[in-house]
Amino acid sequence: MSTIAILGTMDTKGEEHGFVADLIRQRGHSVHVIDVGTLREPQIKVDTSRREVAAAAGADLAALVKKRDRGEAVAAMTRGAPIILAKLVAEKRIDGVISLGGGGGTAIATAAMRALPVGFPKLMVSTMASGNIAPYVGVKDIVIFPSVVDVAGLNRISRPLFARAAGAICGMVEMPLPVTADKPIIVASQFGNTTACIEQARIILEAAGYEVIVFAATGAGGRTMESLIETGLVAGVLDVTTTEWADELVGGVLSAGPTRLEAAARLGVPAVVSTGCLDMVNFGSPETVPAKFSGRKFYSHNPQVTLMRTTVEECAKLGAILAEKLNRSIGPVTVLLPLRGGSVISAPGGPFADADADHALYAGLKAALRPDIPVVELDCAINDAAFATACARALLQQLRVGMGAEQANPAG
Numbered sequence: 001m002s003t004i005a006i007l008g009t010m011d012t013k014g015e016e017h018g019f020v021a022d023l024i025r026q027r028g029h030s031v032h033v034i035d036v037g038t039l040r041e042p043q044i045k046v047d048t049s050r051r052e053v054a055a056a057a058g059a060d061l062a063a064l065v066k067k068r069d070r071g072e073a074v075a076a077m078t079r080g081a082p083i084i085l086a087k088l089v090a091e092k093r094i095d096g097v098i099s100l101g102g103g104g105g106t107a108i109a110t111a112a113m114r115a116l117p118v119g120f121p122k123l124m125v126s127t128m129a130s131g132n133i134a135p136y137v138g139v140k141d142i143v144i145f146p147s148v149v150d151v152a153g154l155n156r157i158s159r160p161l162f163a164r165a166a167g168a169i170c171g172m173v174e175m176p177l178p179v180t181a182d183k184p185i186i187v188a189s190q191f192g193n194t195t196a197c198i199e200q201a202r203i204i205l206e207a208a209g210y211e212v213i214v215f216a217a218t219g220a221g222g223r224t225m226e227s228l229i230e231t232g233l234v235a236g237v238l239d240v241t242t243t244e245w246a247d248e249l250v251g252g253v254l255s256a257g258p259t260r261l262e263a264a265a266r267l268g269v270p271a272v273v274s275t276g277c278l279d280m281v282n283f284g285s286p287e288t289v290p291a292k293f294s295g296r297k298f299y300s301h302n303p304q305v306t307l308m309r310t311t312v313e314e315c316a317k318l319g320a321i322l323a324e325k326l327n328r329s330i331g332p333v334t335v336l337l338p339l340r341g342g343s344v345i346s347a348p349g350g351p352f353a354d355a356d357a358d359h360a361l362y363a364g365l366k367a368a369l370r371p372d373i374p375v376v377e378l379d380c381a382i383n384d385a386a387f388a389t390a391c392a393r394a395l396l397q398q399l400r401v402g403m404g405a406e407q408a409n410p411a412g
Contacts, residue, residue, distance in 0.1 A: 014043025
């Protein structure tokens with residue numbers, strides 16, 4: 001039997017949470033109800049009171065109630081709920097968490113869920129599910145379940161939806177996890193335009209005894225990879241696809257933010273870095289491209305994705321940015337440059353082939369890079385087997401430098 005936390009505003013949505021709690025109990029599990037409401041008395045029995053949640057945030061519940069400032073109350077609960085929930089997980093008192101909410105409830109509950117480790121079951125039934133959910137999910141594996149109607153009573157639509165959500169969280173906690181060998185982890189960045197490179201490098205690294213976890217360089221993917229590096233669980237980084245910096249600089253839709261490339265540098269994790277897909281900036285369908293980019297070179301990746309070629313000036317800046325990030329490295333790092341193009345479409349003859357832009361990118365990087373950071377230039381495209389092999393071998397060499405030969409060769 002597992003215990004599932006049910007977190008929500010039990011004053012305004014107690015009936016709905018109580019309905020879910022009963023279904024979970026019928027499934028054979030116990031519940032731990034956490035109240036984050038501040039308006040009226042809770043409608044159901046709770047296990048962690050709103051007073052405890054407010055106290056965890058350093059706030060006084062009575063003062064919050066007296067002020068009747070909903071924004072301040074939600075902010076306090078958003079600070080306190082993660083502390084409460086993370087403590088319950090650390091003490092192994094709960095095995096999953098579910099919440100039902102509108103805008104405020106979703107903000108509070110998902111803030112708490114983001115404080116939990118990846119792999120821990122977390123499900124949010126939300127009125128916000130049909131919009132931009134990136135701020136709620138962050139880099140964690142939060143399941144967002146559309147409420148379809150408002151979380152406002154039990155009716156012929158909400159009742160079956162809440163029942164399915166209860167079944168989903170029960171299924172998540174009941175599912176046994178597969179047993180895997182504890183191999184040292186290498187993280188790698190990949191885009192559709194660098195897939196062949198990563199696939200070949202992955203074969204070599206896995207043969208050497210590593211587990212390779214690949215992240216799509218889609219903004220959220222880069223942020224998630226950085227967060228995993230921050231945990232200290234990562235042995236090495238194969239950051240071939242640094243394209244998210246093009247979106248950050250130019251204004252595309254797949255930016256990973258201004259701290260991309262900093263985690264490995266700051267922690268000293270051995271890394272190999274390249275310039276994969278810095279030839280492109282990502283937008284949605286053609287009509288979503290801002291008017292200021294009229295006249296630029298575009299390529300339709302698919303009906304929903306429009307790529308824009310980076311210019312000579314932008315590439316020079318991108319090279320300098322990569323150098324600035326890599327110059328922070330306290331561990332071993334090597335830069336590999338594919339002189340015949342950093343993506344499928346910028347290889348010779350491709351629609352984004354531009355030797356001047358590539359030269360500006362590489363020159364900008366080399367001019368600003370610390371002289372002790374090795375730069376290897378290869379006369380091939382990024383997806384050529386020779387480049388992928390060179391990346392994998394360079395990382396294995398960096399692992400030997402950074403961790404000792406015995407650790408860097410776990411297979412033999």
